[in-house]
Amino acid sequence: MGFAIVWLVNAVISLMIWFIIAQAILSWLVAFDVINYRNRFVYSVGSFLDQITRPLLEPFRRIIPSLGGIDVSPIVVILLLQFASVLFNRAAAPALVGMLG
Numbered sequence: 001m002g003f004a005i006v007w008l009v010n011a012v013i014s015l016m017i018w019f020i021i022a023q024a025i026l027s028w029l030v031a032f033d034v035i036n037y038r039n040r041f042v043y044s045v046g047s048f049l050d051q052i053t054r055p056l057l058e059p060f061r062r063i064i065p066s067l068g069g070i071d072v073s074p075i076v077v078i079l080l081l082q083f084a085s086v087l088f089n090r091a092a093a094p095a096l097v098g099m100l101g
Contacts, residue, residue, distance in 0.1 A: 002100035006093045013085045016056065020074050020081075023049040056081075 026046055029035045037043045053074075060073040 002093075002097035005096055005100065006089070009088055009093075010085060013081050013088075016053075017078055017081050019049055019052050020057070020078055023053045024074050 023046075026035075026042075026049060030037065030042075030046070035042050037046060056077050057073050060076050061071065064073050064076060066072075
């Protein structure tokens, strides 16, 4: 049971990192007019990624100013998620596996 919880936490953190990367790439493609939101599929994917990543990114967007129109909050959030993953795997995961098996 402990291994399953550790796997689930690591999978969720990894998925959030990939969603943030996909959101950043999609925003660049829209900004450079490679794709646009008039396409229903692009709008659906963009809306989904925005709804998933906004709760993590929005607090940092309020704190960190944009640097010449560049949003660095995804980089900060990815670094914090990586830090949380390492911290969880080093501190909490052995205790969970030891306690739950």
